Amino acid sequence: MRTTTPIEELDLYVWEGKADIVERVARCMASLDVEVIRADDTAISAQRIAARPSIAVVSVSVIDTGALMLRDWQATHGLPVIWVGAAPRDNDPTMYPNEYSHVLPLDFTCAELRGLISKLMIQMRAHSAQTAGADVLVAESETMRALLKEVETFADCDTSVLVHGETGVGKERIAELLHRKHSRYGTGPFVAVNCGAIPDGLFESLFFGHAKGSFTGAAVAHKGYFEQADGGTLFLDEIGDLPLYQQVKLLRVLEDGSVTRIGSATPLKVDFRLVAATNRQLPQLVKDGTFRADLYYRLAVIELIVPSLEDRGAVDKIALFKAFVSTVVGEERLESLPELPYWLADSVAAMRFAGNVRELRNLAERVGVTVRQMGAWDAQRLRRLLAGSGGAQPQAAAEPVAPVVDRSKWDMAERSRLLAALDANGWRRKDTAQYLGISRKVLWEKIRKYQIFDEEPATGESE
Ligand SMILES: Nc1ncnc2c1ncn2[C@@H]1O[C@H](COP(=O)(O)OP(=O)(O)OP(=O)(O)O)[C@@H](O)[C@H]1O
Ligand SMILES: [Mg+2]
Structure with missing residues (x-):
């Protein structure tokens, strides 16, 4: 082989x-x-x-x-x-x-x-x-647009920002955006640290660095995260997971604006902008005594809340879905295919994604791979894929379904008129065309354009 x-x-x-x-x-x-x-x-x-x-x-x-x-x-x-x-x-x-x-x-x-x-x-x-x-930041919904406006407003001030939101909503993306839009720190480094993944006993060495020769094997000096972020942004993700004794050390650096490497006696000035993120309720952690109140107030000078995907609604779900599918399939190739089928857009819009954008992205990428391999929106396979997609569950039928698609974009009005006309004429295309005052050819084109037979029962009528 x-x-x-x-x-x-x-x-x-x-x-x-x-x-x-x-x-x-x-x-x-x-x-x-x-x-x-x-x-x-x-x-x-x-x-x-x-x-x-x-x-x-x-x-x-x-x-x-x-x-x-x-x-x-x-x-x-x-x-x-x-x-x-x-x-x-x-x-x-x-x-x-x-x-x-x-x-x-x-x-x-x-x-x-x-x-x-x-x-x-x-x-x-x-x-x-x-x-x-990663460069495309999808924000079609009102709630996301409002958030981006806030980012614009606060990007250029030097104070700390706390980004709050459920898991996978894009907190890090918002932190990056805040960084890029900052005139002074935006050209410096963006150093992202996951506070929930710091091995025990390594906090000092990772955050403060070492001086040369500070212990056996320390052949050269090593910069810690604070120094690495100098002139830029330090992004502390999962800040709620930082143990209390580490919170004290962080607070001291924020207050002094300087760090001292392990094995050195000389404090070094550091100048960075701090952006922290969490999906936990810090005020509750403060009440429980696991998060320092003084650090909380210092971090939450400005608090940005990234809305969940459910709060953004169908427009964002579909726009994100299309963007991720397009990344996998390739823009050019996607353009050679028919538009995203309605049934698929509607299904995605009706799904709940507990893992928010990350979960939707995973689903969209799997859809993208199928579309790329099949060279078509293969309804049968995609329906199976959606049905079996892990936690992304369609909304229960009893729940009110939010307006699904951005109607203006999707020409839904025309499609609905078409469906109504077909219904009214027993799905006989000749009669429907007459009823609408258009030729059978034009009707046929519209039916194809809106992929009506993708989801309607076959009528048995042949053209
Ligand atoms: N508005 C958006 N437009 C495009 N992609 C996005 C958007 N928001 C999030 N993403 C993508 O979704 C994924 C999750 O985003 P991100 O890591 O920023 O979320 P998070 O809130 O920090 O997650 P966690 O809670 O796990 O830390 C990433 O792949 C990111 O690129
Ligand atoms: Mg994150």
């Missing part, structure tokens, strides 16, 4: 320590369009990494000599890392900063290496497809 390797156009940075890893990697990659670059802490160009897919292959033996340097390197470049050798001894979770870290044995075979690289490239591509649509 012939398999195609999805390895194409790739830079491999190899940091080999003591073994002959660079040579072996180069041999394995010889027939592919892969550049194997001998890497140390200086050999990596951020511009090049931004322009080409890149992966690092690092010998575990460099951990002793360059662990901290490597952390900086990963934090700065965000490179997926393939570790060669036994799993890093100290089991330090910061050595695995993202989902792309993998380990290969020291005597790896070419097949193993290529297999792992292919897998990483597929993951990286999927990730960049996910973030590719």
Whole structure:
């Protein structure tokens, strides 16, 4: 069986320590369009990494000599890392900063290496497809438009902002927007930290950084998140999950505007804008004694509430759905297909998404893959897909169904007239055309345009 390797156009940075890893990697990659670059802490160009897919292959033996340097390197470049050798001894979770870290044995075979690289490239591509649509911020509903107005109003002031909303509503997207629109901090870095995922005992080192030589292995100085965000925005996601003792430390930095690295006595000035997000009710946490009131008041100088998808209604659901489907199918290809079928738009509009935009996005992407593969809005398959889609449940029939589609956009009025006319004439097209005062050809075109037979029972009448 012939398999195609999805390895194409790739830079491999190899940091080999003591073994002959660079040579072996180069041999394995010889027939592919892969550049194997001998890497140390200086050999990596951020511009090049931004322009080409890149992966690092690092010998575990460099951990002793360059662990901290490597952390900086990963934090700065965000490179997926393939570790060669036994799993890093100290089991330090910061050595695995993202989902792309993998380990290969020291005597790896070419097949193993290529297999792992292919897998990483597929993951990286999927990730960049996910973030590719990230620039489009869909906001068709009144509630979202009102929120964007608030963002405009508050973007350019320096005070902290608390973004509140259910899971998956787009809090981070709003934080990014606040950052980009800020004239002073907007050109600086946007450093996003998930406060719910900080390993125990690593808060200080991650947030405050280390001075060089502050402990065994600290071969170089390491900047913490506060310093990394200097001149930009520090986005603290899931702030409600930050334990009390860490809240105190955060508060102190906000009050002093300075940080002191571990092992150093010199405070360093930091200037960043803080945006925090949570899906929890902080005032309740304050009452329960698990969130400091002073930190809450400091964070919530401005509070932005991102509405749930249910509160945004059908217009946003459909607009988001179309945008995500289009990202997967491709705009050009989508334009060559008929419009989004009504039954599909209506079904999506009537669904409840407990996971909000994220859940809708997952569904839309699966629909997109089906449409791309089939080259059509395959009603049978898509209906099955919708019916089986995890938590996205259609609204119960007894509940009032909100106005479903943006009628002006969808020419619903004309479609309804058409349906009424067909009904009134027993679905006989000749009579209906006469009734409407249009030719049978025009009627036929309209029926096709509005895909009426997609959902109506066959009439048995032939043209
Ligand atoms: N208005 C929008 N337009 C386009 N995409 C959006 C919009 N809002 C959210 N998304 C997408 O939905 C997904 C979830 O968004 P995001 O991570 O910002 O949500 P969140 O509220 O921070 O989630 P969590 O509660 O899990 O932290 C992302 O893929 C994001 O790009
Ligand atoms: Mg988030």
